[in-house]
Amino acid sequence: QWVYVANSDSVVRFPYRDGDLEASGEPETIVAKVPASHHWTRDIAFAPDGKTLYLSVGSGSNIAEDMGAKPKGGVEAWAKSQPLGEAWGPEEGRADVLAFDPDGSNRRTVATGLRNCSGMTVQPATGALWCVVNERDELGDNVPFEYATAVKDGAFYGWPWYYIGDNEDPRHKGARPDLAGKVTLPDVLIQAHSAPLNIAFYSGGNFPADGFPAEYRGDAFVTLHGSWNRNVRTGYKVVRLRFQDGKPTGEYDDFATGFVISDDAVWGRPVGVAVAKDGALILTEDGNGTIWRVTYGG
Numbered sequence: 001q002w003v004y005v006a007n008s009d010s011v012v013r014f015p016y017r018d019g020d021l022e023a024s025g026e027p028e029t030i031v032a033k034v035p036a037s038h039h040w041t042r043d044i045a046f047a048p049d050g051k052t053l054y055l056s057v058g059s060g061s062n063i064a065e066d067m068g069a070k071p072k073g074g075v076e077a078w079a080k081s082q083p084l085g086e087a088w089g090p091e092e093g094r095a096d097v098l099a100f101d102p103d104g105s106n107r108r109t110v111a112t113g114l115r116n117c118s119g120m121t122v123q124p125a126t127g128a129l130w131c132v133v134n135e136r137d138e139l140g141d142n143v144p145f146e147y148a149t150a151v152k153d154g155a156f157y158g159w160p161w162y163y164i165g166d167n168e169d170p171r172h173k174g175a176r177p178d179l180a181g182k183v184t185l186p187d188v189l190i191q192a193h194s195a196p197l198n199i200a201f202y203s204g205g206n207f208p209a210d211g212f213p214a215e216y217r218g219d220a221f222v223t224l225h226g227s228w229n230r231n232v233r234t235g236y237k238v239v240r241l242r243f244q245d246g247k248p249t250g251e252y253d254d255f256a257t258g259f260v261i262s263d264d265a266v267w268g269r270p271v272g273v274a275v276a277k278d279g280a281l282i283l284t285e286d287g288n289g290t291i292w293r294v295t296y297g298g
């Protein structure tokens with residue numbers, strides 16, 4: 001009935017019928033006034049039953065530099081009235097995954113402390129919501145890890161005070177001791193500053209010839225865009241996250257590489273990934289603006 005689109009500052013939907021090749025009506029804004037500065041990319045996903053719309057809203061800064069030391073009324077009062085780990089000031093409602101009814105009503109917070117969940121999807125095997133997250137900058141080439149994770153309802157993932165568990169960001173040292181021990185660990189760690197942007201699970205029935213072998217079923221593909229914040233280049237590729245019986249093993253393999261020309265030049269930066277109905281993998285990249293269709297040639 002609808003095609004939903006996440007803009008940087010809103011969520012809209014267009015009337016849709018199977019086979020439509022262009023919009024049959026004007027967009028209807030269902031979520032307005034989404035903050036759009038700094039991390040402006042947005043992603044949306046629906047729960048398997050279609051009754052919940054998820055929206056990711058990245059932080060408005062690297063490490064909440066403009067948030068202020070304390071919210072009005074003090075940290076203790078703020079913590080009692082807000083979801084676990086919710087930031088304040090210009091960061092309120094950011095670095096979060098939000099949920100709505102399909103018409104945009106009944107806003108609620110699913111999880112906090114996800115600095116920039118740039119890509120979301122629902123795992124077909126379990127119905128779990130998954131995010132790929134860009135972590136903070138300027139702590140060195142190898143700190144902290146980026147990650148992919150199932151998003152747990154009510155969980156806090158650390159930003160801006162902690163990262164990857166109880167590792168305290170030195171730039172916020174001693175600011176939130178009340179949150180120590182309450183940070184949810186992500187499921188799959190990815191090399192620091194790889195800049196994961198999108199995730200898609202490979203699943204389905206009996207794909208025709210273009211489909212990948214059975215061992216790919218249930219695994220996930222993640223696009224790594226690459227980051228400015230690293231002296232030694234990484235990312236600029238697509239990786240395959242390994243799963244077993246619906247659970248991540250914590251391992252990933254290179255899947256599509258070759259976008260790097262030299263230490264100071266690349267010709268492609270992977271962004272989007274999706275699985276076509278015939279089992280082919282669709283990849284987009286914004287280094288030169290190409291859409292790729294990847295089929296299995298075995």
